Amino acid sequence: EIVLTQSPGTLSLSPGERATLSCRASQSVSSTYLAWYQQKPGQAPRLLIYGASSRATAIPDRFSGSGSGTDFTLTISRLEPEDFAVYYCQQYGSSPLTFGGGTKVEIK
Amino acid sequence: QVQLQESGPGLVKPSETLSLTCAVSGYSISSGYYWGWIRQSPGKGLEWIASIHYSGSTYYNPSLKSRVAISIDMSENQFSLKLSSVTAADTAVYYCARQAPYSSGWHFDYWGQGTLVTVSS
Numbered sequence: 001e002i003v004l005t006q007s008p009g010t011l012s013l014s015p016g017e018r019a020t021l022s023c024r025a026s027q028s029v030s031s032t033y034l035a036w037y038q039q040k041p042g043q044a045p046r047l048l049i050y051g052a053s054s055r056a057t058a059i060p061d062r063f064s065g066s067g068s069g070t071d072f073t074l075t076i077s078r079l080e081p082e083d084f085a086v087y088y089c090q091q092y093g094s095s096p097l098t099f100g101g102g103t104k105v106e107i108k
Numbered sequence: 109q110v111q112l113q114e115s116g117p118g119l120v121k122p123s124e125t126l127s128l129t130c131a132v133s134g135y136s137i138s139s140g141y142y143w144g145w146i147r148q149s150p151g152k153g154l155e156w157i158a159s160i161h162y163s164g165s166t167y168y169n170p171s172l173k174s175r176v177a178i179s180i181d182m183s184e185n186q187f188s189l190k191l192s193s194v195t196a197a198d199t200a201v202y203y204c205a206r207q208a209p210y211s212s213g214w215h216f217d218y219w220g221q222g223t224l225v226t227v228s229s
Contacts, residue, residue, distance in 0.1 A: 035215035
């Protein structure tokens with residue numbers, strides 16, 4: 001099973017700042033099979049990025065994804081108030097499909 | 109707009125079978141894609157349970173495979189999950205979701221709102 005380790009666990013930032021979230025895989029994952037989701041309290045996750053760097057429908061361009069192999073990054077260029085949430089990465093490089101433990105982006 | 113809605117009992121007794129259904133609107137299941145179930149234990153992360161292709165092919169998380177069955181009903185445009193021999197550890201919010209084709213990444217692009225299932229006597 002591929003384990004995804006997300007860091008940091010919590011990121012405390014102010015609106016307007018840049019957020020950089022890391023997702024490290026225990027084995028190499030094809031970029032095709034790396035996705036990022038945003039989850040707000042009481043809501044279902046929302047797809048942000050798929051294929052490591054492709055934005056999903058209606059996702060603002062302040063969200064970007066990058067990386068390859070075992071190291072992937074989600075960047076939020078300038079945090080808006082609605083971006084404070086928990087972010088998860090997900091892989092399907094091999095079965096089973098797994099999610100990272102999440103990074104909480106909180107208001108400083 | 110694709111919409112998914114989970115339904116089923118919110119309370120299940122230990123050792124019994126959890127049964128959930130996901131009704132899909134705005135998209136015909138028989139048109140393609142995969143359809144999956146994911147759960148999230150209170151205050152914890154996300155766990156993939158199972159997926160099914162409209163053709164009927166099924167895919168299970170090995171950690172749950174012995175207790176899980178996923179099925180599809182194209183006439184009702186819905187798919188279902190059964191999880192047997194439940195324990196308190198199966199208490200979670202259960203989500204259904206549409207899943208992109210494998211060649212496109214097998215990510216989940218549309219999600220239901222989730223339904224809380226509590227296992228308790």
